[in-house]
Amino acid sequence: MTISASIVADFTDKLAVKVITGLNNFNIKQVTKMTQAAEIAKATYMDISADINIIHQLQSNSTIPICVSAVSSRKLVQCQQAGVQILEIGNYDAFYEQGRLFSSEEIIEISKNTRNLLPSTTLCVTIPHILCIEEQIQLTQDLKNIGVDIIQTEGGSTGFSKSNDLSGIIQKAASTCSSTYAISQNINIPIVSASGISSLTTPISFLYGASCVGIGNNIRKLNNITSMVIYIYEIKTAIECNRNKKQKITHSISKSNITCNSISSRIKV
Template sequence: MTISSSITNDFTNKLALKVITGLNNFNMKKVKQMTQAAEIAKATYVDIAADINIINELRSNSTIPICVSSISAQTLIKCQKADVQILEIGNYDSFYEQGRLFSSKEIMNISKDTKYSLPNTTLCVTIPHVLRVEEQIELTRDLERIGVDIVQTEGKSTSLSKNGDLSGIIGRAASTCSSTYAISQNSNMPIVSASGISALTAPISFLYGASGIGIGNNIRQLSNITSMVMYIYEIQTAIENNRSNKQDINHSISRSSINCNLSPSKIKVHNKILQ
């Protein structure tokens, strides 16, 4: 495990919170706003596009740990020379809109190229939500075997769901929380839940086994640093208020009728999850 010392405590205490500026967000003003808000609110780190100019600008104006995201091993390796703390393979949302999907094999190839080139760098890999649960678990185990440090779960593309009511808020987080739970029961790797996470659903992510959460879209929509800081504070407060009221969700899942709706192969995986 090579998780950067600057973020280790938050992951160990299952309190990690990263602010995602966006894989394809090269708007320097917006990125700097979000980064400044994250630093003021004491977020764990920021996740930015793999762009050397943005990295250098943030390095000169901020001390918050930086993660860069890309689907290119070569790009990540180049960015590491700019002294970032975390490399991430992921944030696929914009690619899904183009009909671009990622297979387990492709993710493994990118991960191997990156990890083998930079064995001492913290590497996070996003598990595509388009994979079946069984495939997500298997991919996580394969990534753990090659030394990947953190995995991130995601949900259905938030840009494709515009509901602003309660059901919409929960629905956007349901997929990533479900993947988080399944993976957490089958791996000891730290997990970051991202996609549609809000003050309402952040505590659920931690209850389901996450060590951290990622928030981005809701912050990017805000117009000033003050409102961004207040939004991060709101999520942090929700997490803290729920830490003392943790519940065991295994009992409610095991008693549910979910098995009735699963094929024999899925029942086998489900039963493994509950063991």
């Protein structure tokens, strides 16, 4: 297994942050905004749709590492040929909305095909939350045996809780954090926790064994790059505070070295 040199340090130190634009998000304006925000806030990498035009656009305007998500080996190979070195089988949300479910056998088959075609490219696979915990653990072991580098856990629909208080926020992340914990206790493989992750639940993901958190919906709903940067920065601050438990935590955005003016000066127009 080989994780791309562009992201390996953050995974090794267990402080990686992935910004997810969405497997079916072809809105180049929104994707570009999210990418600019991720780069300014120094997120570890982007996760975008397997669209060659979007890939070329981001490659020409940013230096942040790019991952593409798809459920087709053919699409992933095309993206690798376009210069992408991090590939992911997953981000199933759009398919769940259509009633499309993925079995362990189907995911193993796609993973085998992709790994055979691309033996040295970093490969991440999302474990469907619809599988029971025992099946998730077994699938992870099978994928590790194939040579998959990274596993991503997911939760149920992040829309089922309309509560924005602490209990609602934790409820949204409970499923992915539970999967992260169960898998990390049984198999030694880098894990990305995604689905319903916020600055409040990010430390839980790392405490439960994650090497990275994936954030998407909470950024996509923001209207401007400045807000996106601040949100990503809050996620990164939550990680650092959790890693340094003995330090007195007095951080706030108003006291930080990130300001709206400093962000605005770095936004490309």
